[in-house]
Amino acid sequence: MTIGSKIKIKAYDVDAFVGRQGVIEGIAPDLGHTLVFKVRVGDMILPGWFREPDLEELPRPYTTLIFDLDGTLTDSSEGILRSIQYALSMSGIEEPDLQKLRPFLVAPIEETFTRLYNLSDEEARTAMAHYQDRYLKKGIFEQSLYPGIPDLLKQLKSDGYRLAVGTSRSMKHTTTILRFLDIQKFFDAVGAKDEEGSLRTKADVLNSLLGYMGLSSAKSTCVFIGDSRRDIEEARQAGIPTIAAAWGYGTKQDLRNAGATHIVDNLQGFKGLL
Numbered sequence: 241m242t243i244g245s246k247i248k249i250k251a252y253d254v255d256a257f258v259g260r261q262g263v264i265e266g267i268a269p270d271l272g273h274t275l276v277f278k279v280r281v282g283d284m285i286l287p288g289w290f291r292e293p294d295l296e297e298l299p300r301p302y303t304t305l306i307f308d309l310d311g312t313l314t315d316s317s318e319g320i321l322r323s324i325q326y327a328l329s330m331s332g333i334e335e336p337d338l339q340k341l342r343p344f345l346v347a348p349i350e351e352t353f354t355r356l357y358n359l360s361d362e363e364a365r366t367a368m369a370h371y372q373d374r375y376l377k378k379g380i381f382e383q384s385l386y387p388g389i390p391d392l393l394k395q396l397k398s399d400g401y402r403l404a405v406g407t408s409r410s411m412k413h414t415t416t417i418l419r420f421l422d423i424q425k426f427f428d429a430v431g432a433k434d435e436e437g438s439l440r441t442k443a444d445v446l447n448s449l450l451g452y453m454g455l456s457s458a459k460s461t462c463v464f465i466g467d468s469r470r471d472i473e474e475a476r477q478a479g480i481p482t483i484a485a486a487w488g489y490g491t492k493q494d495l496r497n498a499g500a501t502h503i504v505d506n507l508q509g510f511k512g513l514l
Contacts, residue, residue, distance in 0.1 A: 248296045256281045304455060308466035309407040311488030313389055317345055319375060319382030327371035333357055345489040346468040385421055388507045393426040406431040406449050406464060408442045429453050442474040472498035
């Protein structure tokens, strides 16, 4: 039994953890120097010590973790929003407040040009071209990992999870970002849109990724972690359980309405769920 293991206590109908957050295992001299454990349930430490026969380790609910990129692993908002701001200015629209552009983070960009700024289809395509021009030259590097992500990925790999990325970005952009942020080493596979355009949606990307990883018939062992309503809806369409990352760009209400299997507020809640 290792510290941090998710367990059941035979005498109680509860899920618990062994020795988390500074509560550790020990030796009981009165029991012949038997190894004993402190047990945590939520934020409460149960009184007394427990022996190994008192505990049952639970199987992991998921063994493969598939992460969205933008808004889940990375905060890419600055580069995206500044590039949208540039594209609008090239279309004759000055928008000095980047916060007003945040709806672009959770919806297709070209569609959002039309919906929010009443651009025609042709104008939206032109704005999209201006966006891509600035983004690919500069904006793609105006991003950073959320605090704690590198340590989380390192720990998950050490704990034996299979890790993957599943994103609506192109494969070229995705690999550029992963290398730039130095996290490509943590992932067993990367799913992204192909150059041929055969993978049109994130659901297509996820199904292709699962096939590549040999998991098409084992979707219940996988979970997709994303931060937007669209992320959750498309993962559900692909038949994959979901964890909504409420630290990202989507609102908790949208994530709940999208039917997320789980919702977590921060990385600590994420680790506790696993």
